[in-house]
Amino acid sequence: MTTVALLGNPNTGKTTLFNELTDKYAYVGNWTGVTVEKKVGQIRHSHTEVIDLPGVYSLNPITKDESVVTNYLLGNSPDLILNVTNASQLKRNLLLSVEVLELGVPVIITLNMIDDLKRSGHYYNLDTLSSKLGCPVRTTNARNKEGLTELRADLVCEQSEIKPNSPLKLNYPMMVNQAIRQAADSLTKDYKIDAKFAHWIAIQYINHNKVVRKYATIHQLKPLLSQKAYYDAQKFEDQIFETRLSFIENTLTTATEQLQSTKHVALTSKIDKVVTHPILGLPIFVGIFYLMFKLSFDWIGTPLSGYLDGFLSGPVSTWANQFLTQVGALPMLRSLIVNGLIAGVGGVLVFIPQIFVLFACITILEDSGYMSRAALVTDRIMEMIGLNGKAFIPLIIGFGCNVTGIMAARTIEQPKERLITTLISPFMSCSARLPIYSLFVAALFPRHQALIVLSLYFLGIVVALLMAKVYHIIFQAEEHSVFIVELPQYHIPRLDIVWHGTWDKGKGFIKKAGTIIFAGTVLIWLLSNFGVSGYVTQIDQSFAANLGQILLPIFKPMGISTWQPISALLTGVLAKEVISSSMMVLFHTSNQGALIAMIGGSFTTLSAYALLVFILLYIPCFATIGTIKSETGSAKWAAYSVVSGLVISYTLAFLIFQIGSLLM
Amino acid sequence: MGLLINIFVLALIFGFAGYQIYRAVKRSKQGKCAACDYDCEAKKMLNQSKKHPV
Numbered sequence: 199m200t201t202v203a204l205l206g207n208p209n210t211g212k213t214t215l216f217n218e219l220t221d222k223y224a225y226v227g228n229w230t231g232v233t234v235e236k237k238v239g240q241i242r243h244s245h246t247e248v249i250d251l252p253g254v255y256s257l258n259p260i261t262k263d264e265s266v267v268t269n270y271l272l273g274n275s276p277d278l279i280l281n282v283t284n285a286s287q288l289k290r291n292l293l294l295s296v297e298v299l300e301l302g303v304p305v306i307i308t309l310n311m312i313d314d315l316k317r318s319g320h321y322y323n324l325d326t327l328s329s330k331l332g333c334p335v336r337t338t339n340a341r342n343k344e345g346l347t348e349l350r351a352d353l354v355c356e357q358s359e360i361k362p363n364s365p366l367k368l369n370y371p372m373m374v375n376q377a378i379r380q381a382a383d384s385l386t387k388d389y390k391i392d393a394k395f396a397h398w399i400a401i402q403y404i405n406h407n408k409v410v411r412k413y414a415t416i417h418q419l420k421p422l423l424s425q426k427a428y429y430d431a432q433k434f435e436d437q438i439f440e441t442r443l444s445f446i447e448n449t450l451t452t453a454t455e456q457l458q459s460t461k462h463v464a465l466t467s468k469i470d471k472v473v474t475h476p477i478l479g480l481p482i483f484v485g486i487f488y489l490m491f492k493l494s495f496d497w498i499g500t501p502l503s504g505y506l507d508g509f510l511s512g513p514v515s516t517w518a519n520q521f522l523t524q525v526g527a528l529p530m531l532r533s534l535i536v537n538g539l540i541a542g543v544g545g546v547l548v549f550i551p552q553i554f555v556l557f558a559c560i561t562i563l564e565d566s567g568y569m570s571r572a573a574l575v576t577d578r579i580m581e582m583i584g585l586n587g588k589a590f591i592p593l594i595i596g597f598g599c600n601v602t603g604i605m606a607a608r609t610i611e612q613p614k615e616r617l618i619t620t621l622i623s624p625f626m627s628c629s630a631r632l633p634i635y636s637l638f639v640a641a642l643f644p645r646h647q648a649l650i651v652l653s654l655y656f657l658g659i660v661v662a663l664l665m666a667k668v669y670h671i672i673f674q675a676e677e678h679s680v681f682i683v684e685l686p687q688y689h690i691p692r693l694d695i696v697w698h699g700t701w702d703k704g705k706g707f708i709k710k711a712g713t714i715i716f717a718g719t720v721l722i723w724l725l726s727n728f729g730v731s732g733y734v735t736q737i738d739q740s741f742a743a744n745l746g747q748i749l750l751p752i753f754k755p756m757g758i759s760t761w762q763p764i765s766a767l768l769t770g771v772l773a774k775e776v777i778s779s780s781m782m783v784l785f786h787t788s789n790q791g792a793l794i795a796m797i798g799g800s801f802t803t804l805s806a807y808a809l810l811v812f813i814l815l816y817i818p819c820f821a822t823i824g825t826i827k828s829e830t831g832s833a834k835w836a837a838y839s840v841v842s843g844l845v846i847s848y849t850l851a852f853l854i855f856q857i858g859s860l861l862m
Numbered sequence: 863m864g865l866l867i868n869i870f871v872l873a874l875i876f877g878f879a880g881y882q883i884y885r886a887v888k889r890s891k892q893g894k895c896a897a898c899d900y901d902c903e904a905k906k907m908l909n910q911s912k913k914h915p916v
Contacts, residue, residue, distance in 0.1 A: 528868045534875060713882045720879035772886060824890030 200246045200360070201274075202353050205267060205298060206282035207291050208253030209570075209684050211310045213237075214340040214695075215282055216250040219350060244354040249276070255290070257297045258407040261611040268409040271301065278360055280353065281307045285315035285337070286687070288322070292446045295331065300401055302365035302394035305333045306352055312337040312344070314687040319456065326453040332366050341692060365394050370441050374434050377404060377425065384421035406435045466687045470571065474685075479575035486568070487655065490559040491648035494632075495639065499552030500647065503636070504790075506551065510544040511789030530733065534723055537786065542719030542779035547711050548790060549633040549778070554704050556629065560597065561699030565691040569594065570683050577683075583663050584670035588683075589619045593662065596626035597655070598703050600822040603628075604829055618669045620829055622662040624818035624839060625846075627655050629707065630774035634813055637778055637790070641797040642806045650807070654814050661815060661846065710773055718769045718776030722783050725765065742784060756812065756848070757805025757855040767812075773819050804862060808855040815847035 204212050220239030237250040251267045259265040281298055283291035288309070299305055307327075315321065328335045336352065338345035370378065378400045385396035402410040403422045406429075414422045429435075473482050493499070518540055522532045563569055569591075576590045588610055596603025600623050607619040635654060639647040725742035727733060734740050745768070746761025753764055766780035787793040801809070817840050818826070827836035 526864075527871075528865075531868050531872055534872070539875075714886050717879040717882035717886070720875060721883065724876075772883065820886050820890040827891075 200278065200353075200356065201276045202246055202248045202278045202280055203270065203274075203276040204248055204250045204280050204282060205294075206253060206310075207255055207284065207287070207294060207684075209686055210253065210282045210284040210287075210291065211340045212250055212253060212282045215280075215308075215310065215338065215346075216248060218340055218343060218346055219353070220248050241350065241354055245356075246354050248280075248353070254294065256294055257402065257409075258405065259409055261609055265409050268407065272409065272413050276303060278353065279303055279305045280349075281305055282310050283307060284684075284686075285309035285312045285322075286318060287684070289446055289450060292331075292449070293442060296366060296368070296442050296446065297402075299331060299333060299363070299366035300368075301398045302363055304360050304363045306336060306349075307331065307333055308336045308338045308345075308349060310338050310340055311687070313339050313342075317687075321455045322450070322453045323455055324453075327449065330449040330452065333363055341689065341695075365397060368441050368445050371437050373432065374404065374437050374441075377429065377434065381421045381425065385419060388421070389417075389419065401438070404429045404434045405438050406430070466567075466685075469688060470685065473568070473571050474574055476578070479571075480579075483572055483575050484652075484656070486563070488648060488652050490556060491651045491655075493559060494552045494556040495636065495647040495651060499555045500636070500640065502551035503548050507548040507790040510540065510548060511791075514544070515540050515789075530727075533727065534720070538719055538723035538783055539716070541782045541787065541789075542723070543711055543716055545782035545790065545793070546633050546715050546775045546779045547708075549636055550704075550707070552636055553629055553632055553707055554700055556632065557598070557703040558696060558700040560594075561696045561703070562691045564699065565689060565695050567686045567688045570685050573683050574685070579663070583667045585615060585618065585663075585666050589615065589666075592619050592623060593626050593659070596623045596628060598629055599706065600624050600626060600628045600818060601825045604822070604825045607829070614673050617830060617835070618666050618673065620826060621669060621835065621839060621842075622666050624822055624826075624843060625658050625662040625665065625815055627658040627814055628774065629703075630710075630819070631813060633775055633778040634781075635810060637781065637794060638797060638801075638806050638810055640790075641794040642801060642803050650810075654810055657811065658814055661850070665842075665846070707775070710775060714773045715775050715779055718772045719779045719783060721772075722765070722769050722776070722780040726784055737784070737786065755856065756808045756851040757802065757859075758809060759805075760800050762800075763809060767816070770813070771817055771819060773821075774813070777813065804855055804858040808851040808858070811854055812847045812851040815843055815850065817843050 204216055206212050216237065216239060219241050239248050239250070240246065241248060249270075251270060252264065254264045254267045257268045257271070259268055279298055279301075281295050283295065295305075295307055309315070309322065324335045324337065334352070336345060336349055338349055340346070369375075378397065381400035381403070382393065382396040385391045385400065386393050389396075391399070399410060399414070399419075400422065403414055403419075411426075413419075473479060475482075515536060519532065519536050522535060527535075563572075572594070573588070573590045580589060589607075591609070592603045592606040594603075595606045603623045603626060604620050607616050607623065610616040610619055632651075635651050636647075639650045643650045722742065725745070726737050726740045729739040729741055729744070731739070737743060742765040743761055746765040749764050750758070750761050758764065762781065762784040766777045766784060769780045770777040781797075782793055785793055785796045787796060797806070817823075823836050823840060826839050827833050830836070
């Protein structure tokens with residue numbers, strides 16, 4: 199089995215390449231930090247295994263996830279390294295390539311996104327690059343599969359066929375060279391370390407690589423440890439960087455060729471002038487989200503959802519009822535299946551169109567390259583709060599699911615900032631809350647559905663940012679993470695990537711319908727059909743009613759006058775979608791239309807909005823609470839997020855209803 | 863449909879629902895990967911290594 203490690207800067211298209219080459223499909227996004235852990239796949243019909251490593255700018259890690267790559271190189275020796283670079287950003291990309299080439303493992307460099315480079319009117323002479331760098335150089339365009347057949351042929355070969363590479367030797371200043379040589383010689387002689395590896399490890403150690411320094415301490419590599427103070431005092435690190443940079447500049451100047459046609463004006467920079475404009479940037483960002491909700495709720499999602507509901511609550515429900523009566527099912531079983539499962543689980547499944555349209559929109563934004571601009575635009579606001587644009591990425595991912603959002607916070611290097619981002623993530627409106635928004639906006643705000651949902655999403659962001667500011671002051675977080683975002687060229691989104699991305703995000707919802715939503719619906723059916731006296735026919739005597747009525751006085755100040763939504767809220771902790779299915783069961787309705795009419799009768803616009811705000815911000819679901827606990831390493835933070843969510847949501851919902859009542 | 867079959871179907875539904883709730887609570891206690899619905903490569907590798915410890 200031949201092992202190929204895929205390595206490169208963030209957002210150079212490694213994962214797209216990985217997906218094209220192997221039999222696996224991994225999540226891709228046209229922005230930084232999508233690959234957090236390494237992934238393994240096999241090239242189809244071959245014995246070549248490909249390992250996709252997270253994107254890094256250098257082997258000297260800054261963040262937690264970046265150390266994955268250096269640790270991998272320290273502990274494993276791949277047969278071949280495929281260094282994926284962004285052809286338009288070669289100067290910066292080669293800084294990493296040089297470090298890898300110094301290792302002496304066979305390397306193939308591919309200039310990916312070669313089309314973008316051509317559009318800018320430049321090209322590189324591949325032979326010149328190859329002879330200067332001492333390894334084969336290829337060009338690819340992973341998105342439209344250009345150059346992949348050739349690359350695949352390079353990778354699918356037996357271990358014995360791979361030509362060995364001698365390590366790249368740069369002309370470091372004399373003192374540095376001497377230090378490297380001395381250390382490498384002693385490591386080879388005294389510790390029996392392979393000469394190439396010893397040379398590389400010496401350079402990395404001198405270059406202040408934290409992971410390598412830790413490695414040297416663990417293995418007690420005395421030739422390095424004893425000289426540490428000397429290396430640092432002489433500032434060898436700066437000299438190494440300067441030598442590398444001037445080597446790269448020199449190589450690129452020699453290899454650059456001008457293309458004849460420079461007619462193609464970079465459309466990207468034209469678009470960027472508008473969308474990242476200091477004043478216009480933010481309204482455009484809001485506008486794009488508004489458009490997304492218009493598509494999801496008003497134009498495509500809701501009409502489709504209506505048809506689906508008609509089908510489930512009409513023919514399916516009637517047929518199931520008739521069938522169960524015919525086969526002699528007990529009334530209790532019939533009620534469980536028809537009024538419980540079909541009405542409840544089906545009641546959530548009818549929101550598939552809205553959710554999938556929204557996910558498709560988010561995937562299009564990711565794949566087109568706009569998300570990086572959004573991070574840049576929000577960076578200015580985040581800066582005022584003390585966070586930076588980097589925190590925006592986990593927050594946006596949190597729109598899909600808070601759990602993945604919190605996991606994405608790992609890319610933030612400062613522990614305090616990471617904790618703050620984790621704590622505010624549950625305030626982002628995840629997709630599981632969409633069904634309940636949908637029901638209420640259809641009932642009480644039929645003409646302004648998109649606007650109301652947009653306001654809830656932004657209220658979530660505002661609360662998250664305000665809380666971030668508060669935490670920032672309390673934690674006295676002074677250190678700041680560095681936010682570097684690469685603005686990739688815009689792409690026309692590719693249909694298969696959009697479909698894959700949408701399906702990837704949406705399949706979790708369908709899976710949940712068969713598992714936790716199903717379970718939640720059965721639970722609420724039980725609670726609403728049983729009471730202290732056993733099986734009840736009057737729902738008012740059920741446990742659900744008792745529980746709701748006990749809590750009703752607490753919810754009265756925020757405008758709730760019936761017990762049903764309160765009982766539904768309790769089941770929402772299992773998964774937020776369950777609130778919708780519970781409402782369906784508790785209001786004893788079999789179709790969406792009837793429930794909407796029922797909600798319309800029980801709520802005013804003001805109390806409905808207050809309830810939606812409460813739903814947006816109250817207790818996170820089980821999965822999120824668990825993730826907070828494991829990512830912060832403490833049950834206290836998980837408990838805190840539950841309590842703070844309740845306090846904030848109640849206060850806001852209370853204020854909205856009370857102040858609103860005074861004004862109206 | 864006999865009474866027994868009725869009871870059996872009811873037990874099946876309740877049993878499955880109970881198991882799902884139990885699983886959700888257990889998964890959320892494990893946190894991170896387990897609680898997340900994405901079945902990514904890293905997670906598959908993790909699950910595999912749990913099944914066949916080296």
